[in-house]
Amino acid sequence: MIQFILNNQTIKTSFAPGSTVLDFVRYHKRLMGTKIGCREGDCGACTILAGNIENLPAGRQGEDLVYRSVTCCLMPLANAQGKHIVTVEGITGKQLSAVQQALADTNGTQCGFCTPGFVMSLTGFVLNHNESGFDDAIKSIDGNICRCTGYKSIERAARILSDGLVDKPKTNTSEWLVKNNFIPSYFIDIKERLLHLKTEIENRPAKTNGSLIIGGGTDLIVQKHRQVKKAAIKNFFDNRDLKQIALKNNKCAIGGSVTATEFSESPIIQNIFPDLEKYIKLISSTPIRNMATMAGNLVNASPIGDMTIFFLALDAEIVLSNGNSNRTIYLKNFYKGYKQLDKNDDEFIEKIIFTKPPKDSVFNFEKVCKRTWLDIASVNSACLMQLGTDGTIKDIHLSAGGIAPFPKYLSGTGAYLKGKIINSGVLKDAVKIMNEEIAPITDARGTKEYKRLLLRQLFWAHLPQPLNGLREVLIHR
Secondary structure, eight states, rough: OOEEEEEEEEOOOOOOSTBBBBHHHIISOOTTTTTSSSSSSOTTTEEEEEEEEOOOOOOSEEEEOOOEEEEEGOOOOGGGGGEEEEEEGGGGGGSSHHHHHHHHTTTTSSSSHHHHHHHHHHHHHHSSSSSOOOOHHHHTTOOOOOSSSSSSSHHHHHHHHHHHTOOOSSSSSHHHHTTTTTTTTTGGGGHHHHHHHHHHHSSSOOOOOEEESSSSSTHHHSSHHHHHHSEEEEOOOTGGGSSEEEEEEEEEEEEETTBHOOOOOOOOHHOOOOTHHHHHHHSSOOOHHHBBBBHHHHHHHTOHHHHHHHHHHOOOOEEEEOSSSEEEEEEEEEEEEEETOOOOOOEEEEEEEEEOOOOOOEEEEEEEEEHHHSSSSEEEEEEEEEEEETSEEEOOOOEESSSSSSSSOOOOHHHHHHHHHHHHHHHHHHHHHHHHHOOOBBBBBOOOOHHHHHHHHHHEEEOOOEEEEHHHHHOOO
């Protein structure tokens, strides 16, 4: 039995847990405002909000109700358990909400197919406790595509909304949002209702012999939609034991079910990677980042998995568990071939562990794709480099995607560079070794020659700022 609140209605259903929330709300509950577009999480037409009781960030005690935008075409119904699921019908009262009115006033809709998705993403922005500026409003709709408006009218609506949130208080936010017609009044009681519902769920744990482990579903539902729909599900997405991020004895451990958003919001991670926001913007879109888990990205074994490339450059280890015992291996040894893993069928990634980079090191992540944003990589690469005062490379870890059948740790290139003083000759030789380590193929994202060129340029882009002059000389040769 799956239990959650759908708009203002408490739901208890035995609907297949592997079915998508999209199919449940549209075809079972006949809430037709949630549209079907790509069914791959790209267009944003099916965007809804998922409200969940989450632990407050480090330094603040207790829990809070947090709403996140998600593409429900990729959200298994099992992941709705204990949450407040909000469709466009759930934010409309006797009149248009402030978000809907802003879009209407700025002619922010034409054919209207994408409009519910934009409305829900912007409502998620309105409900966010920490974000209320215009740039935040624009970021909230980075997963929504419109074929009609040219976006400028939608941007004007976002400006109206951000200007209207100037006086939003830090406490009693829901009451203020209701008073100003951003959300209906029933939202005020949702946190109390969810707490009661979660208690009921905990007292009546679901009985399942589920064999299919699923996290966010953003890869699995695209690749194996029918199999997931029919399967008995082991829901790992809301497993609190797998949601932890901790730093102890200079080792950072990240639970397998931590999402890309949770990773980016962690004060621990932000402290380790000062340029984290720049990197995260290159990874998918807000709704996908709200769903996609760290372990899911690694296990999917895509040759261009962004977080996989990120962690490979940190020389990360992964802890594999079957529930009874576990074993630890280096991530670079996890991939044996295309979609081939050093993992037994009953194992899952419990956590990812890496050593906090030394203060004299530089970390960088780069990605090139056909579109700047909301696209998969043609080639991506990351580098962790530790430099001596004389320019000697004390240590280096390099990774790259899109240039081999699996995410590649460039061990040969790193071994050559270690102990060398950076100069043009050393870097040219490193590129030669790099080209021997990779085996790109020509596909829809570019020719193999183009991918070799891209990786060379990304490698030079990893050079620290003091070496900018050398980098410019190399790039233009």
